[in-house]
Amino acid sequence: MPSAPQPHEPSVSRMAAADLAVRYGGTVPRYTSYPTAPHFHAGIDAKAYAGWLAALPDGQRVSLYVHVPFCEKLCWYCGCQTRVVNRHGPIAHYLDTLLTETSHVAAAIGRRLTADAVHLGGGTPNILTAEDLDRLFGALRAHFALSPQAEIAAELDPRTLTRDWVEAAARNGLNRASLGIQDCDPVVQKAINRSQPFAQSRQAARWLREAGVASVNLDLMYGLPHQSVAGIVATVDQVLELAPDRIALFGYAHVPWMKAHQNLLPQEALPGPAERFAQQDAAAVRLEAAGYVRIGLDHFAAPHDPMAQALRQGGLHRNFQGYTTDEADALIGLGPSSIGRLPQGYVQSIATTRDWAAAVEAAGLPVARGYALTAEDRLRAEIIEALMCALTVDLVEICGRHDAHPGVLQADLLRLCPLEADGLVIRRDGRIWVTEAGRPFVRHVCAAFDACLDRSADRPVRHSAGV
Ligand SMILES: C[S@@+](CC[C@H](N)C(=O)[O-])C[C@H]1O[C@@H](n2cnc3c(N)ncnc32)[C@H](O)[C@@H]1O
Numbered sequence: 001m002p003s004a005p006q007p008h009e010p011s012v013s014r015m016a017a018a019d020l021a022v023r024y025g026g027t028v029p030r031y032t033s034y035p036t037a038p039h040f041h042a043g044i045d046a047k048a049y050a051g052w053l054a055a056l057p058d059g060q061r062v063s064l065y066v067h068v069p070f071c072e073k074l075c076w077y078c079g080c081q082t083r084v085v086n087r088h089g090p091i092a093h094y095l096d097t098l099l100t101e102t103s104h105v106a107a108a109i110g111r112r113l114t115a116d117a118v119h120l121g122g123g124t125p126n127i128l129t130a131e132d133l134d135r136l137f138g139a140l141r142a143h144f145a146l147s148p149q150a151e152i153a154a155e156l157d158p159r160t161l162t163r164d165w166v167e168a169a170a171r172n173g174l175n176r177a178s179l180g181i182q183d184c185d186p187v188v189q190k191a192i193n194r195s196q197p198f199a200q201s202r203q204a205a206r207w208l209r210e211a212g213v214a215s216v217n218l219d220l221m222y223g224l225p226h227q228s229v230a231g232i233v234a235t236v237d238q239v240l241e242l243a244p245d246r247i248a249l250f251g252y253a254h255v256p257w258m259k260a261h262q263n264l265l266p267q268e269a270l271p272g273p274a275e276r277f278a279q280q281d282a283a284a285v286r287l288e289a290a291g292y293v294r295i296g297l298d299h300f301a302a303p304h305d306p307m308a309q310a311l312r313q314g315g316l317h318r319n320f321q322g323y324t325t326d327e328a329d330a331l332i333g334l335g336p337s338s339i340g341r342l343p344q345g346y347v348q349s350i351a352t353t354r355d356w357a358a359a360v361e362a363a364g365l366p367v368a369r370g371y372a373l374t375a376e377d378r379l380r381a382e383i384i385e386a387l388m389c390a391l392t393v394d395l396v397e398i399c400g401r402h403d404a405h406p407g408v409l410q411a412d413l414l415r416l417c418p419l420e421a422d423g424l425v426i427r428r429d430g431r432i433w434v435t436e437a438g439r440p441f442v443r444h445v446c447a448a449f450d451a452c453l454d455r456s457a458d459r460p461v462r463h464s465a466g467v
Pocket residue numbers: 071077078079080121122123124155156157158179180181182219220221250251252253254
């Protein structure tokens with residue numbers, strides 16, 4: 001008699017999906033915005049951004065994103081905008097510049113708006129000292145009224161986190177922290193240049209909880225060198241011990257043409273599309289068996305977590321950090337490479353810290369590029385966000401609200417036909433559902449509605465693997 005299936009064993013339909021993984025293994029955007037960042041252009045400059053900021057209505061609620069572009073050591077898989085520094089000098093200079101940038105932005109707005117969310121991302125925000133944090137939040141509070149219920153979140157590296165930092169951040173209102181873990185297996189950790197004994201992660205989670213940080217989130221990855229299904233399941237089991245409120249399970253984005261250090265990874269040990277699919281599937285099965293609610297493409301939330309509630313109530317959104325419960329339609333980016341979104345469109349800051357600082361010091365807003373949204377972009381952005389978040393979209397309802405003729409989507413619907421034939425989507429009465437088998441391929445479903453995507457074989461913009 002065959003033995004009972006283990007929770008991480010793929011079901012028959014999942015094995016069929018592994019075949020799809022090979023066929024849909026091509027590259028697609030991550031759709032953290034529509035249009036995606038490669039379509040931003042220099043036509044949106046500091047003057048345009050200043051106009052957009054000045055036009056924000058008095059009652060506008062905003063969210064703030066602060067990018068901290070430094071780490072102590074480079075992980076070889078890293079796709080983030082960061083660089084290694086081993087002294088405080090460049091960090092102190094960056095912080096001075098960041099405070100100047102914040103005052104330029106506030107001056108362009110011309111009023112003290114209320115912020116409902118602050119997100120510190122990176123790089124590694126805990127590379128700032130406790131005093132740096134106090135200065136940063138002092139400046140943010142001087143220029144924006146942080147609402148008492150504001151979500152204040154930070155991406156943290158457990159390897160370098162200190163109790164002092166956690167206490168300083170908690171004093172400044174930190175209430176959600178994401179700890180980078182990736183994988184607990186020392187063989188994988190060696191291959192990615194990230195040695196991280198589990199005791200460090202456990203201690204980081206304990207410090208955060210002891211300091212009253214309400215929500216502890218973890219980042220895991222699949223698709224890294226030497227990862228296997230059994231290894232990922234072991235990592236998931238180990239991190240469940242920390243009772244995380246949320247887990248992000250990111251597929252490794254291999255983009256060595258943008259991040260040359262990724263060539264340092266042992267390329268022969270990178271899993272292919274079918275193995276990547278099996279890894280994310282096994283982790284998902286394990287997390288769901290442990291009671292986590294699956295959110296969109298790559299997130300899992302405990303049922304009590306606001307993200308699980310947002311999914312139930314239709315309040316889940318997607319921004320440059322991934323899935324979010326943030327409802328604000330104005331996100332102001334601070335720091336090099338940060339991306340903001342205002343009602344008029346997107347704006348991205350200069351990516352290198354040196355050029356960003358020079359632009360700020362020249363008394364300007366350090367804008368590199370941006371994008372002004374058209375009516376059709378807004379329609380497509382809403383369709384893509386609905387698919388990424390809720391895995392369903394009512395095209396008739398959305399077209400009605402955008403005053404658009406559904407005929408504008410004719411070519412997009414044709415592009416959906418192969419996905420429908422493969423059982424990844426169902427279409428009925430102007431509504432689209434992404435099936436459970438289609439969930440890992442939801443970016444491909446979104447790509448059907450992407451009017452900017454270059455579909456030629458020799459396209460100039462390359463993206464990361466589709467699964
Ligand atoms: C800013 S880092 C987190 C904080 C801290 N720097 C750390 O690594 O612990 C954000 C997360 O992005 C994810 N990440 C980084 N590079 C990636 C890549 N190439 N593909 C997919 N996810 C990646 C990792 O899960 C990482 O924890």
